[in-house]
Amino acid sequence: MMRKETIVIALAVASVAALVVRASTPPSYAKEVEPIFLKHCSDCHGGDNSKKGLDLSKDKGYANLLQHKSQEEPLMQLVKAGDPAASYLWLKVSHTATEGRGMPRTIFGAKKLPQAQLDTVRDWIIQGANP
Numbered sequence: 001m002m003r004k005e006t007i008v009i010a011l012a013v014a015s016v017a018a019l020v021v022r023a024s025t026p027p028s029y030a031k032e033v034e035p036i037f038l039k040h041c042s043d044c045h046g047g048d049n050s051k052k053g054l055d056l057s058k059d060k061g062y063a064n065l066l067q068h069k070s071q072e073e074p075l076m077q078l079v080k081a082g083d084p085a086a087s088y089l090w091l092k093v094s095h096t097a098t099e100g101r102g103m104p105r106t107i108f109g110a111k112k113l114p115q116a117q118l119d120t121v122r123d124w125i126i127q128g129a130n131p
């Protein structure tokens with residue numbers, strides 16, 4: 001018969017393993033974030049005439065966001081992995097930037113992405129801004 005301690009240890013190992021699996025799959029730009037930006041941003045941030053030179057069109061956005069300084073706020077990175085408050089992209093989409101308007105802009109001003117999409121962008125940055 002299996003001893004109670006053995007069962008407890010087996011359960012503990014199983015739950016740690018489950019946590020490790022979850023922690024090892026952070027959100028990815030290509031899977032979770034790019035679809036949002038293609039839908040809501042690439043009309044203005046796509047191709048050669050991208051606003052502020054920020055091209056977020058397919059397969060371009062990641063390289064243009066990481067290791068790039070903001071043009072509006074040159075002391076800030078557009079995305080600083082792990083740190084939304086230090087990521088100008090986050091200030092723009094959360095409408096807390098002091099320059100320009102919140103994103104996505106509209107002809108009337110600006111609207112906010114739905115909360116679930118904002119959460120996705122924020123989690124992506126917090127969990128390492130992976131490709």
Ligand code: HEC
Pocket residue numbers: 037040041042043044045051052054069070071072073078088089092093099100101102103104105106107113
């Ligand atoms: C209707 C056009 C339009 C749309 C849609 C739009 N933008 Fe912008 N974006 C602009 C303009 C114009 C600027 C510069 C002026 C300003 O900040 O208001 C800008 C500036 C920015 C900047 C600052 C760039 C820098 O180097 O400082 C970021 C970041 C940005 N947009 C991200 C986004 C994201 C992310 C989306 C989609 C969620 C988006 N924008 C949607 C027009 C747009």
